[in-house]
Structure formats: structure tokens, C-alpha cells
């Protein structure tokens with residue numbers, strides 16, 4: 001089945017008329033199905049979609065990787081365009097989220113404009129509390145078990161404005177798609193850890209070959225141990241294509257570029273990836 005992934009929102013843009021913002025959104029076409037994975041912050045999604053001939057109102061499903069604003073900010077506008085869609089999210093994606101600033105103050109970083117009631121008023125909300133097969137080889141991981149000893153959520157995240165309750169980002173989930181070439185994995189921010197996520201997908205698929213990994217790997221704050229272990233894990237997984245972007249971070253992308261010279265590429269807004277089998 002034909003799979004096409006179009007990068008609608010990313011921290012960089014490459015193409016006439018396309019705009020970047022800190023955030024992520026992919027348009028996934030699998031056979032005749034059209035699925036939106038994340039929605040960016042909402043400032044550039046609609047314009048980039050128009051520029052790339054993507055019709056957001058045709059999305060049969062919207063997947064929310066986790067509740068941070070840079071993945072969910074475009075959801076409310078997208079739901080106004082499209083009243084027939086399904087939204088897939090873990091319940092924790094819809095709860096308040098905060099990050100601690102270096103001076104100790106907090107900033108709100110959860111889903112803007114919406115809560116569970118509002119989403120239910122505009123779409124069919126499906127809560128992903130475990131792995132979910134949504135048909136034609138398209139799967140959601142649901143919450144990812146945290147098993148490695150070198151990965152953490154990658155930042156100072158909390159569920160309360162006083163920053164007393166750490167946010168484990170249990171809502172963090174990835175998508176994986178079965179193709180003849182192997183599994184294509186799409187990450188939001190991989191707050192569960194990219195290696196935890198890929199190991200879990202291997203487990204869920206009975207160790208099927210992982211062909212490609214794209215999305216945010218959240219290695220911005222990775223210490224050398226985490227970085228080395230992540231590189232070793234990626235060598236073991238041996239994917240043919242690595243497309244790190246968004247919150248992966250410049251240093252980590254540079255490292256991956258050197259470690260996987262013919263397999264690693266950037267994926268700015270405007271990138272179109274095709275699997276034609």
C-alpha cells in the first residue's frame with residue numbers, strides 16, 4: 001500500500017512560501033486514508049497545508065502524540081474545519097502541563113484552547129490507554145514502558161503550576177506503520193525515550209524490522225551517556241532511514257549524521273517521503 005508522509009510543521013522550513021515554527025505536524029496518506037499526526041502550535045499549519053495542497057478537512061483521524069502546546073496548538077482550528085474526524089489521544093494529554101524555567105518560575109505548556117469536553121463536542125475522541133490498531137497496518141503505541149536506564153522525559157516537566165508533581169508524560173505515544181520494507185515509526189517528542197519507544201514497537205510487532213524512524217527524539221538535553229547509549233541502540237535497531245527533527249537538537253542531529261552517514265537526513269517543512277510498494 002502506498003504511504004506518503006508530508007511534513008507540515010517543523011522547526012525549520014525548506015520551500016517557497018512555507019513557514020517554520022517550534023512544533024511538529026505530519027500529514028500521513030496510507031492508501032486512501034488521510035491522517036494528521038500532531039498539529040504544531042497552530043500558527044503555520046493551515047498556510048503550509050494550503051501551500052502543499054493538503055486538505056486538512058479531509059483528515060479521517062487526528063493523532064495527538066502528547067499534550068504539549070507545540071503538538072496540540074493547531075487542534076482547535078483543525079477541528080473547526082473538520083467536524084467528522086476522530087481524535088486519538090491519551091487522557092493525560094488533555095490535562096494541565098507546566099515546565100519550570102531556570103529562575104524557578106513555571107510556564108504553562110499544555111494543550112491550548114481545548115479540554116476533553118470541548119474536543120468531545122467537536123469530534124469523536126478515542127482515548128489511547130494501550131496499543132491500538134486503527135487499520136491497514138496503522139498502529140498507535142499508547143503509553144510506552146520506560147525500561148532503559150539512560151532515558152528520561154528530557155526536561156523539567158510538571159502537572160501543577162507550583163512544579164511539585166513531576167509529569168512523567170505518560171501520554172507520550174508514537175505511531176508505527178507496517179510497510180513491505182519494514183516498520184515506519186513516527187515520533188512526536190519521544191519523551192518516553194527513542195530507544196524505549198523503538199524497543200516497545202519491536203516487542204509489539206514480534207521483532208519486525210524497523211525501516212525508518214522520523215520525528216522528534218528529544219535529545220536536546222541528553223548527557224553523553226544517554227547520547228552514546230542512544231547511538232548504540234540505534235545501531236542495534238539498524239533502521240535504513242533516520243529523519244531526526246524538531247526537539248532532537250542540533251548536536252544530536254549532527255552526531256546521528258556522522259554515525260549514520262548514508263541513512264540520516266533532515267525533514268524540514270515541505271519534505272515529502274514516499275513508500276511506493
Ligand SMILES: [Zn+2]
Nearest residue numbers: 066068189191
Ligand atoms: Zn513535548
Ligand SMILES: [Zn+2]
Nearest residue numbers: 070189216247
Ligand atoms: Zn515537541
